[in-house]
Amino acid sequence: MSRRDGPAGPTVFIVDDDPDLRAALAGLFRSVDLATTAYASAAEFLNTKRSDGPGCLVLDVRMPGLSGLDFQAQLAGLGIHLPVILMTGHGDIPMSVRAMKAGAVDFLTKPFRDQDMLDAVMTALARDAERRSRDAGLLAVRTAYETLTAREREVFVHVTAGLMNKQIAGLLDLSEITVKIHRGHVMRKMAARSLADLVRMAQALGIVPG
Amino acid sequence: MSRRDGPAGPTVFIVDDDPDLRAALAGLFRSVDLATTAYASAAEFLNTKRSDGPGCLVLDVRMPGLSGLDFQAQLAGLGIHLPVILMTGHGDIPMSVRAMKAGAVDFLTKPFRDQDMLDAVMTALARDAERRSRDAGLLAVRTAYETLTAREREVFVHVTAGLMNKQIAGLLDLSEITVKIHRGHVMRKMAARSLADLVRMAQALGIVPG
DNA sequence: AACGGAATTATACGGAGGTTTCATCCGGGT
DNA sequence: ACCCGGATGAAACCTCCGTATAATTCCGTT
Numbered sequence: 001m002s003r004r005d006g007p008a009g010p011t012v013f014i015v016d017d018d019p020d021l022r023a024a025l026a027g028l029f030r031s032v033d034l035a036t037t038a039y040a041s042a043a044e045f046l047n048t049k050r051s052d053g054p055g056c057l058v059l060d061v062r063m064p065g066l067s068g069l070d071f072q073a074q075l076a077g078l079g080i081h082l083p084v085i086l087m088t089g090h091g092d093i094p095m096s097v098r099a100m101k102a103g104a105v106d107f108l109t110k111p112f113r114d115q116d117m118l119d120a121v122m123t124a125l126a127r128d129a130e131r132r133s134r135d136a137g138l139l140a141v142r143t144a145y146e147t148l149t150a151r152e153r154e155v156f157v158h159v160t161a162g163l164m165n166k167q168i169a170g171l172l173d174l175s176e177i178t179v180k181i182h183r184g185h186v187m188r189k190m191a192a193r194s195l196a197d198l199v200r201m202a203q204a205l206g207i208v209p210g
Numbered sequence: 211m212s213r214r215d216g217p218a219g220p221t222v223f224i225v226d227d228d229p230d231l232r233a234a235l236a237g238l239f240r241s242v243d244l245a246t247t248a249y250a251s252a253a254e255f256l257n258t259k260r261s262d263g264p265g266c267l268v269l270d271v272r273m274p275g276l277s278g279l280d281f282q283a284q285l286a287g288l289g290i291h292l293p294v295i296l297m298t299g300h301g302d303i304p305m306s307v308r309a310m311k312a313g314a315v316d317f318l319t320k321p322f323r324d325q326d327m328l329d330a331v332m333t334a335l336a337r338d339a340e341r342r343s344r345d346a347g348l349l350a351v352r353t354a355y356e357t358l359t360a361r362e363r364e365v366f367v368h369v370t371a372g373l374m375n376k377q378i379a380g381l382l383d384l385s386e387i388t389v390k391i392h393r394g395h396v397m398r399k400m401a402a403r404s405l406a407d408l409v410r411m412a413q414a415l416g417i418v419p420g
Numbered sequence: 421a422a423c424g425g426a427a428t429t430a431t432a433c434g435g436a437g438g439t440t441t442c443a444t445c446c447g448g449g450t
Numbered sequence: 451a452c453c454c455g456g457a458t459g460a461a462a463c464c465t466c467c468g469t470a471t472a473a474t475t476c477c478g479t480t
Contacts, residue, residue, distance in 0.1 A: 096303045097317045100310035107307045149426065162404025164466070178428055180468065187468090194372025195467095199409040359456065374436070388458050390438065397438095405437095 010125050011055035013082065014038040015045050015071070017063045025058065028114050029121070042066035046078070054132055056105070056124035058117075061088035061095065069095065072102055081131060083124035087112070141201050144190045152189070155182040159195070160202035161209035220335050221265035223292065224248040225255050225281070227273045231320075235268060238324050239331070252276035256288070264342060266315070266334035268327075271298035271305065279305065282312055291341060293334035297322070351411050354400045362399070365392040369405070370412035371419035 012029045014036060016022050022038040029036045039045040043065055057075075059068035066074075072084050086099050089110040096107040105127060106120035148156060151172075158168040165183065169176045192198040222239045224246060226232050232248040239246045249255040253275055267285075269278035276284075282294050296309050299320040306317040315337060316330035358366060361382075368378040375393065379386045402408040 091303055093301055093303060093306045093317065093319050096306050097310060100307060101316075106311075107303065109303050151427065160406055162406035166466085174427090175429055176466095177430070181428085184468065195405055196370055196372035196409045199406045200413065203410065203413060361457065375438095376436080384457090385459055386436095387460070391458080394438065 009033070009035060009054075010128065011035045011037055011051075011053060012058060012121055013045065013050075013055055014058045015040075015042060015063070015068070016058075016060040016087070017041060018060070021060075025117070028117065032118060034121070042068075042071040054125070054128050056083045056085065056121060056128055058085045058087065058121070061086055061091060061099075069099060069102075072099065072104065081128075083127045085117075085120045085124055138204055141190070141204055145201075145205060147189050148186060152182050152186050155179055156186045156190075156198075156202070157207055157209060159183055159186065160199045160207060219243070219245060219264075220338065221245045221247055221261075221263060222268060222331055223255065223260075223265055224268045225250075225252060225273070225278070226268075226270040226297070227251060228270070231270075235327070238327065242328060244331070252278075252281040264335070264338050266293045266295065266331060266338055268295045268297065268331070271296055271301060271309075279309060279312075282309065282314065291338075293337045295327075295330045295334055348414055351400070351414055355411075355415060357399050358396060362392050362396050365389060366396045366400075366408075366412070367417055367419060369393055369396065370409050370417060 012025075012034050014022055014025050016025070016038070017040050019040075022040075026036045026038055037050070039048065041063055042059075059071060061068040068086050068088075072086065075082070075084065083105045084099075084103070085105050086096075086107045087110055088095070088107070091107070091109060099107045105124040106116075108116060108120065145153075154172060155168060158171060163171070165176050165179045168174075169179045172179070186192075187198065190198060190201055192201060222235075222244050224232050224235050226235070226248070227250050229250075232250075236246045236248055247260070249258065251273055252269075269281060271278040278296050278298070282296065285292070285294065293315045294309075294313070295315050296306075296317045297320055298305070298317070301317070301319060309317045315334040316326075318326060318330065355363075364382060365378060368381060373381070375386050375389045378384075379389045382389070396402075397408065400408060400411055402411060
């Protein structure tokens with residue numbers, strides 16, 4: 001029921017209190033060469049050390065302790081951004097709408113067809129992969145940004161706003177040469193090979209002149 | 211049941227074959243000063259001349275002719291990007307999930323509370339307003355981009371990729387001075403006041419060097 | 421007290437950006 | 451035949467960017 005999820009591929013995390021369903025799902029995912037790890041409750045999932053590798057969550061709505069919906073609502077706050085697929089045997093429309101509004105990939109009613117679950121998981125894994133590639137690019141930029149001093153960040157903002165060194169000097173009450181120095185430091189620390197690069201980094205960081 | 215939707219505010223378009231519900235909804239929205247226009251079917255909505263102003267759609271799922279779900283699926287293809295709220299008296303979970311996956315703002319089961327509908331409409335109108343402001347900014351950029359000649363567009367791509375005029379000249383087999391000329395034309399035609407501006411425009415246009 | 425990092429500024433130089441003026445060439449349309 | 455827009459490019463000129471060198475000040479750590 002559990003397999004190593006090395007660099008080979010993503011892991012499907014199953015959280016359901018029904019051992020039979022856990023086994024069935026694990027078998028289903030194994031049939032398409034997906035690694036799986038199963039848990040009987042949300043608490044068990046949270047208390048277990050996991051790699052933070054790629055994957056997705058398959059949650060039962062009705063479980064002892066935290067329900068699948070409540071669990072889903074808490075995931076973002078816990079820093080877990082795995083895409084979620086919900087399953088239920090006794091759901092209703094408001095419940096499914098709430099889950100989808102909260103960003104669930106799918107909301108399946110039991111019994112569901114194997115293919116429907118596989119489709120949902122594939123969609124979830126694709127969504128996770130996309131988020132990870134976005135985050136990976138952003139992490140390097142954020143890390144570099146952290147190394148900037150306060151002054152350098154001010155200059156960074158104005159440079160990427162398109163202001164000339166002279167104008168920035170006026171705004172910050174500095175000499176133009178000082179702005180040039182800071183600007184050079186920003187380019188070096190951010191590993192930007194051109195102003196265009198730096199502007200895109202600012203965009204990714206959500207930095208706006210206003 | 212119908213009110214002018216001048217520059218005052220957005221319009222809620224109601225599509226439902228039940229006259230009583232149409233009237234009730236119109237009354238509800240009027241109570242919060244929202245303009246409404248009601249239709250008995252999807253076909254009637256499509257055949258009627260409407261302003262393309264801000265608003266949202268409130269659709270019944272079960273209607274004679276095109277169902278609310280099918281109608282929703284066709285809207286994007288018809289160039290109609292109004293946010294959709296669906297209502298149904300006899301829906302099921304797969305139906306609601308399909309609607310939400312297709313981007314519906316909400317999926318309400320009849321009977322619903324007035325406040326739930328109003329909340330959904332407010333969310334929908336906010337989403338529409340946001341999309342419109344994004345589109346408005348993009349339209350100007352797209353229009354300006356249309357005026358560029360083929361050569362200017364090539365230079366545009368490489369400039370926003372961060373290449374120096376000298377490098378661009380090499381790639382396009384031109385003299386550096388000619389690149390400068392084209393570059394100047396690009397800046398003027400795109401109304402970019404700085405290279406940073408131009409880079410952001412390229413981002414918005416989805417222009418990538420690769 | 422000594423050291424190092426951050427911030428500041430000046431001078432100087434070379435490279436890159438940007439514009440103007442002038443001029444040539446080509447294809448399309450009047 | 452003529453004109454015009456697009457593309458090309460040379461010369462000249464100015465501004466802006468970037469960096470190296472050197473120096474000063476302040477602040478926090480050792």
